[in-house]
Amino acid sequence: MSNQAPTLEDVAREAGVSRATVSRVVNGVRNVDPAIQELVHRAIERTGYAPNRAARSLVTRRAETIALVVSGAGDAPEEARGAFAARAFADPFFGRVVSGVVGFLSPRSMHPVLMFAESAEDRREVLTYLRQGRADGALVVSTHADDPLPALLADAKLPAVLFARPARPVPLSCVDLDHRDGGRLAAEHLLARGCRRPATVAGPLAVAASQERLAGFRDTLARRGHAHVPVAEGGFTLDSGIAAMERLLAEHPDVDGVFAANDLMAQGICQLLQERGRRVPEDVAVIGFDDSGIALACRPPLTTVRQPVEQMAAEMARLLDEHIRGARTAPASVVFDPELIVRETA
Amino acid sequence: MSNQAPTLEDVAREAGVSRATVSRVVNGVRNVDPAIQELVHRAIERTGYAPNRAARSLVTRRAETIALVVSGAGDAPEEARGAFAARAFADPFFGRVVSGVVGFLSPRSMHPVLMFAESAEDRREVLTYLRQGRADGALVVSTHADDPLPALLADAKLPAVLFARPARPVPLSCVDLDHRDGGRLAAEHLLARGCRRPATVAGPLAVAASQERLAGFRDTLARRGHAHVPVAEGGFTLDSGIAAMERLLAEHPDVDGVFAANDLMAQGICQLLQERGRRVPEDVAVIGFDDSGIALACRPPLTTVRQPVEQMAAEMARLLDEHIRGARTAPASVVFDPELIVRETA
């Protein structure tokens, strides 16, 4: 009964067996006599034993931990990571990613380490963390297309899975959405409800997903006779959505349908429209993207293109787990399909 | 140049010194000849050495990791933790907590492990995690007043710091806000702008903070002649805020000022009011609580009582760090002051 945590040795002594036998019972391997198993379990109970993970990791070479890194492409070494974190979580998107990841990890008694990589220094930190064996692999959610982290990870041969295909190909597994098809869905719905002058507030065009959504939207409209579609570029934030819509309205006051590249911008657009005295959807129809919590919080509730973020995140975790266990060696690419959720704004 | 990660031994051989010397250089302890330091650094560079954390933790008995646990009081063992995570992050509050914690941890090369504890099983999981030495302590953010986790942590003598004082006293450090004063601030502002019939949509009354905010609001009004103030209880979510306001409006159609216990509910209230054709703030003034990102996203921007969540979270991390290092033994309680942020809704 010392104040030191009990070790395998203590349990073994208590149960009158060897260290190895206790280890077998704890790890549930090999054939151990049920009577002895019971004996050991009782000894564990009595001593309040909890296996020391550092010791186990030292020999198994596994941390049984994965890192969830939210990555930017910044170079400002002085930028406070806290601020970056706050910005990231302002979009419900990240909460959904966390939700999906935790959904997969939790039943396996694993928990993600949260990291934010905004500067070169931060990226080195992520690499070091993994190389030190503190985590077995990384789940990377990039906010920029030219994020250097995926390539660094691949070069170091560290297990990693990406959310969204990177701009330049990297030999890592990734999970993505068919964004182009999402754009198509939005275009067809706008057309179907009779829009004559559709426009779009795109996401940052440096992001591949933004370009794809835009391309899908444009192509579909072009094929239906809308050669020129007004486009304003936003930054996925509420403010940028409002600003983009203001520009759109200034040049094309007669738009009657807008496809926003995410819900946050769609929300801003709805607000602006209503302030300007335009009814949504009667005067202008609005379609968002993501189907995040915001879509329901919006007044009226947002019609949007659903991205199954939770499922995608869970799939990332599953792929990473396979890579870590060595069950998968070649990079895989899993693409999910978007779905149109019709509510009231279009 | 094997495919095994280089060890201290490898670096020592490469530099022509002993393992102990390399260790000293790596950890920056004692006086090592600058020339030898240089030698070692170059050897580290050449071998690409990264110290194995498991091995270090094994002897130092430190994981250099802390757990950030979002805790409910649920008992449903089957509830998916992923869903709980999603719900938690729907409120920008948690993003701000993460932001503050990361702000403190990041410069120290530490990163939080994210855990969600909604069931008894989850709570056992948190305890086990700490007892296994995978994390040195826990930062606990409870969503319910009767959360059993703090007491469990205290009983197990595991280092932990709480966000908000628990309902029944627990010998753990905690960080809190003077909620009562926040309620007072809201009441006085409403009175100052000439409200005659103030009301409030409180948070869940099972949460101590909700009660305090309500008490501060009520007491201040009572002292100024408003003996009876209509109260509706909400659940801190957007929907519950709307529902509560509907009840309030049904019974007291003439309210001209509402204090909501958080911004999310205030947002819902503004939406409802506008749908009902009431102008905010001309017909009904609205004050929120938190000053989260929502406050600015609201149309019009929300007047609110600011809670410095990021600072509070950083302080939690600082306190926990002190407890872990043994620099602090007695539990401390740090109370922050709220601040009224006047925008356009009141």
Place this chain on the structure above:
DNA sequence: AACACCGTACAGAGCGCTCTCCCGCCGGCC
């Protein structure tokens, strides 16, 4: 009855690191 064989438990060798000894060397002092 002798042998092989399998299932069960133990002994012991590390995993990579830290840290306490301990020793050798150099300079200062009487």
Place this chain on the structure above:
DNA sequence: GGCCGGCGGGAGAGCGCTCTGTACGGTGTT
């Protein structure tokens, strides 16, 4: 010139665990 103190460096003992190799009964075969 001998002694001592202090500094720079090395040797080695673990930290708590896993896992291989090995011993030891008990059963089945010839």
